[in-house]
Amino acid sequence: MFRTALRNVLAHKARLLMTVLAVMLGVAFVSGTLVFTDSLSQAYQNGSAKGYSHVDVAVRPVHQQSKGDRLGKETELTRALLDDSARVPGAASAIGVVQGFTAIADKNGKLISENFPSRGGNYWGGKDPRYPLKSGTAPRGEDQVLIDSETARRAGYKVGDTIRISVDGPVLTPTVTGIFTTDDGHVAAGGSLALFDTATAQKLFDKPGTYDEIAVKAKAGVSQAELKAQLDRALPRDRVETVTGKRLAEQEARTIEASMSGMKRGLLVFAGISLFVGTFIIANTFTMLVAQRTRELALLRAVGASRRQITRSVLIEAFVVGAVAAVTGLIAGIGIAEVLKSLVKALGAVIPEGPVVIAPGTVLSALAVGVLVTMLAAWLPGRRAARIPPVAAMSSVHAKATTKSLVLRNTVGALFSAAGATAILAATTMDTNTAQTVMALGAVLLITGVFVLTPLLSRPLIAAAAPALRAFGVAGKLARQNAVRNPRRTAATAAALMIGLTLITGMTVTALSLQRGIDKMASSALRADYVVFMANGNFLSPEVEKKLRTVEDVTAISPLRNSPSRIEGRTEYLTGVDGAAFGKLTNLKVKDGSFTIGGTRVVVDEKTAEGYGWKAGSRFTVAYEDGKKQKLTVAGLYEGNEMIRGIMLDNATLSPHQSDPTDMQVLVKTADGPSDATKDRLVKALGSNPGIKIQDKKGLSQEIGQMFSLMLNMLYGLLAMAVIVAVLGVINTLAMSVFERAQEIGMLRAIGLDRRGIKRMVRLESLVISLFGGVLGVGLGVFFGWAAGELLSTKLETYELILPWERLAVFLLLAATVGVLAALWPARRAARMNMLQAIKAE
Template structure:
């Protein structure tokens, strides 16, 4: 049986090519993902390990550093005196105090370097040898005064800055100028990931970053002293609310975090690889169904000479094993290329991944081979089992058993029940159950696809009528084998279902955010730090004095308890707030915001049973309580929520006056002139972001579109596999219909018409899958949107007609392209030889 299976594989090389490609692409995606994440994780671990070379024991505040503007609530803990005390411990060779914080660096065009979240400033803390082990200088020297800074080499290369150049940077508002004293290499994770690092001398860093203490104190053990012994010594000098950890422990924790992050990335990529493999299953099953059907007489003869059903099934499975193994090996080799391509793609996008050798683990090799072989054998098992069940005499007489009415009824009943179960799950409250329901509905529709194919293709009849006899033949060929047509269309349907559903949700969410911004913001501009950290009050003072500014208000955010319930509390200018923000009041109005009063959102009001006119106790973070009168109750949304009260009420409870945001209304509305005036007033500050309503909407919408485009790219693999399925089906169909095509040629149908017939058949099958996918995607998008609308009040489903038209157009193009090779093969058949073919 093994020799028979091997002979069949070698005898049908061309027919099995598409199956090999389908499995190969799926395996390539899986193995490429595993190789990429292993390589990235290993390189990142190696880079991170070096950053702990100078750390034997680290002293940290419990819960991390206090970078929240609330240092005044309790005395500093990681102080110079603690650092000096640590230096005097027995077994301590050196001690280093570190601080870091947001530091925006402007490039030569005045733009922010390193992105909104990756621009960091740190201190240079020289040891006994005058060097800081965190930085390896390649040019120049470390900064020694407020007028100098040092830059990491990646940022220097990106910006073109050299030693001696003057640069502009900012932390919380005012722009500072300094000369580049040196350029260094670093293993800092944010820099490796594409951020920038500005290093200041220790005194300047503490002052500029607004620190009253160090974020961390690192102690290195002297020769002969263990980490454990040093930690025991450090524990004896720890102030309250601080803790000590060994360097080994910190490294292990960082490794765990890296593994967790790379694992999350791997899981996302593997989901799409799984989709590609799932689509491939249809193609493999289709291929083996057709191959087995073509060898019906051969298999029947084997049964007649003594082969058992089990041996016939085993023969097909051995054949599948050989094909799967070949595809898996080829897919694994291609997967290594996919991993290298992913790394290059992410680096091109600015991710700047750490360098390191390609990591190909034994587990990755085994996984790739197992997936390729097991998926192929599973997909081939059912066709092999069906072939074994055909009676030898019936098969030898070419009496092909078509599906019975009972079989179709059973299939359609099962499919309907699966769809019904999925629909019930879709309307459950749990998100995981809903996601499972979407998968169940998809499976149910796949089972029902043969039933759905006939009415669709019948509906396509009028569109095929202008093509005359070729159109009629294409329609009849498409419904000749509903299961095969359905299986081919299902492969395309899966990808388009997911693409359509995600597009509907993304477009609708973008519109909801845009409506939210339009309805909530009456002002023209919102000014904030690029990383959303607090602004210095000087920013509002400068902007309020501009002649272009009609109204302005700083938003000073803190938190507290309102009658025992936690709430965000925002201080605003009561005189200008009504001109800058639009609130949807259920009771009261903006006029109620005066003196010791507050506007509260409906959620808080309902939770506490509050109404306009009530007086409520508000306990601030400084543990002081103020009684405020409810001036109004409004509907909250994702942009505006919590309690609003005059800044005069909030200020006494802040240890440091800082603004979260500044809202502006300018004369004549938004304009280039007004924006230039604001930028100029702030000294062309790279740390400060100035946005109008469109900018706010585009920021959220841009993130949504970026994610959507990434998902499109990942799902393209599934679509590509589906295209191979269409090609495969048409090629097998042409082979099966040699005799028929020969007769058509003999009675006068020329080559061009034969090609047209096959192309039309391909387009019909592709459009059937596309329409089914788009329809199901719209339904799933509606269900997902219904769930989202419960939390995003401005969400309404929008059907992106233009994009859906593009999807359908792509499906038609797919049909035309997929038919090129099968149509050419059909047209080249010799009529006389085809008529003689059995």
């Protein structure tokens, strides 16, 4: 039986090629994802390990825990602690580390690392071992700075150039005195790093006389553990903690691995979809191969082969096919990893160089996925073939499914579909945490149910195309009949395309609807013409608000300022605003009381108020970050959203209790509304600061739109893999169908249907099957998009369902194109058949 199985594989090379390709694509995506993420993770980890080579032990401040009305604070690392660290017996040196935000502009005045960390720090003494100088000298004073070599290369800067930088507000124009190299992982990822002398860095980052960290280097022969123990004895344990360099590198490696896991999971999901779609093709192929060899298998049964041997022979064929596909898929996956790396670079990311990592787990995963998926898909056809009695197989009475089997299949499909739809509808009314799980389960059940029901659905849906097919005469009529002749095969072929289009449609509807909801929220909640914020999300200096107030067109302005506090034993963040102007800048719906902010009167969003049991007129005690307490009165409750929520009070009340007031953003309203001229005046008032963004509501919407467009384009690219696999499935089915109907096609040629008619018949059959899958996919996708929207609307009240009719039409056109392209080779093969040989074929 083993030799028979191998001969069967070799005897059907052309027919099994599509199956090999389907499995290979899925395996290639899985292995490519693993190779790509492993290589990227290893490159970042190698860089981070080098970055900690100068640190044997790091001394860090301890954050005190908040208790009662007392807010926990972070202890300060003073010069005295630095000196104590340097004096321990095992320490060779100790460096005080200062860090903060520093934006660097390119020669056109734009932020260099807009989408990546823009960081600043201190250069220690005349020669800092952390940052080897590539050229130039150490900086001294605010008018001198060092920049990393990657930033210098990207922006075209060299020693002696004057650059524009921003720390937390004011624009500085220092001279580049040197360029350094670094293994910093943030720089390798595309960020920038600027270094000042220590005193300047402490002043700019508002840390006079203190440090963020103390990096201690051990003497020769002293281990990191020994140095840590000495530091623990010498330093106050209630104020600082010590971490070895090895532990820091391990923590960084875990962080990198965790950050890569999301990308890995996302890519593996799409690989799984491709394999899931490929499973239908494999099952379809083996079903047809087994059907074509029915008499051969019956003869084997007649001469003594058992049912188990027949099933085993089919599984051996599947094993050989899966092994070949797995090996070729693994090789192709390495190429896909390089393509993914190029794609990420094209999107603007900077990827550190490193070797291609092919882990043993990747090899085992590729082989296991390829072989197991193929064997599982082939098991049912093999089992079905083994159960056919030899005499029945000889006479081919098994060809049609029994009424009992069809009733059972339709009953199971109806139950799965009903259960899935019920679960999805129930999830739309549930709590968000459990609803996602229930909806995901319902989606799986519904897709499974629809797949099981597709043979039943194929007849009425394909029959609906009859009027259009009549226009093609005999070829159109024959195409319709051929499409419904074997409903199970048609269903399996259409299902592959259905799943891909279901995901594409569902994601498109959800993303576009979510975008519209966010746009509406921004436009309805804000009356301000502009929102001013830091490009990387850092806090703004209060100087920004002061400078904006000097612009003559500005009629109302309010900074949004965050401050931690303690209320009833809980840590709660307060939002400070300009009480007199805030009502003119926002349009928040008042649910109770009045929107009055000033003195001790505050407004609170509904959800926060509900958590404390407050209503309009309620009074509560707040402990500010400086420890002082005050009684505040709830003047009103408002309907919060994702942009504006929380407890709001006047900055005149909040700011005296803040040691370092900074703003999250500043809302600005102007006399003439948003315009290019007005925006230019605001930009100039801020000194053309590269680190600050000034956006009107249209600009905010466009930025959100760009994010969703990028996300959808990436999803379309990934889901294209499933569509390619579906194309292979249609080609496979048509090729098998043409082979099976050789006698019939020969007879049609003999009675007068020309080659063009034969080609048209096969193409129309393919078109009908593809559109059948497309209609099911788009329909399910719209339903899933609606259901996901119902779930999102509980979190985003401005959510609005959008049905992008143009895109839906494009998706159906895509399905039709798949049908036309997939039919090219089978149609040509059918038309070129010799009619006499075809008529004689068995």
